[in-house]
Amino acid sequence: MATQLKPRMECSDAEWEARQDLAACYRIFDLLGWSESIYNHISVKVPGEDNAFLINPFGLLYDEVTASNLVKIDIDGNVLSGNYPVNKAGFTQHAYFHRHLDWAHAICHTHTTEAMAVSSHKGGLLPISFYACNFQGQIGYHDFEGVTVREEEGERLLANLGQKRVLMLRNHGPVVLGRTLPEMFVQAWALQRACEIQVATLAQGEPVTVPQDVIDVHQRDLGQVSLPGGPGAADFAAWKRKIDRIDPSWRE
Incomplete structure (x- = not known):
């Protein structure tokens, strides 16, 4: 028998779609x-509200x-809707x-063991795997200043991010930003894989590193293996189908 979902809350269609995608993303992160x-x-x-965002x-x-x-x-911290508090660090x-x-x-911040380990490594993410080559020259680094609850640190976070879409918080963990939720998701997935492989490789001893000219070719050609729909769209849709089979209550 199909699971009966609760009626949706009152909001625009665009906001409801964003809510469902974000809830799905939390369930996918948990599954992973x-x-x-x-x-x-x-x-x-x-969507359509420049000064409002959704968070857990x-x-x-x-x-x-x-x-x-x-x-x-809203971006000043005022709760516009919801019955729970929000983590100030978030x-x-x-x-x-x-x-x-x-x-x-879309923005995510994680504390996976492997990503925190790489953020704590002096060399950061090293060019020692297929996935790591995706990110060479594409990551900003920000020195640890304690828990991120002070607004004035934001200026330095932004400066250290620069024109990039990944900011590695030293001794802390990554922040991944995307133009869309699926783009952010697939970047976070590839970064996590790169960090897992780096931790495993360094445990074996001295790694083989990929030279810069090969990294340049790799990054140039990545677009040739993309599916239609934009970065990460097919990946995110596939994982949504998986969590739907496990428990569709995220849609409520």
Whole structure:
């Protein structure tokens, strides 16, 4: 028998679609083992509302997030809708990027063991795997200043990101930004794979590194293996089908 979902909350069709995609993303992150108890964050801008974004309810596990219990806040931290508090560390960091980067529709910050290990390595992400080559020259680095709850740190976060779409917080973990949620997701997935491979490779001893001229060719040709729909669209759709088979309650 098909699962009966609750009626959708009152909001625009565009916002409801964004809510469902973001709730799906939380469930996918959890399935992949990227959640961190009730902490860390994924956010998306509300379509058609430049100063509002959606973020997870502080206190819920990722597998408890649904489309309707996501919290809608403005970039000044005011709750526009939702019945849960918001983690200040998530609001401060994400709001600064959403405020100042008009292209940053989706943002995630994770604390996976492998990504935190790479962020704590002096050399950062090294060119020692297929996936790592995707990111060479494409990552900004920001020195650890403590938990990100002070707005004035935002200026330095933005400066260290520059024109890139990944910011590795030293001794902390990555922030991945995307023009769309699927783009952000596939970048986070590839970065996580690169970090997993680096940790495993360095455990064996001295790695073989890829020379810069090969990295340049690799990055030039990546677009030739993309599917229609934009970066990450097919990947994200596939994972949504998987979590639907497991538990479709994220749609509520």
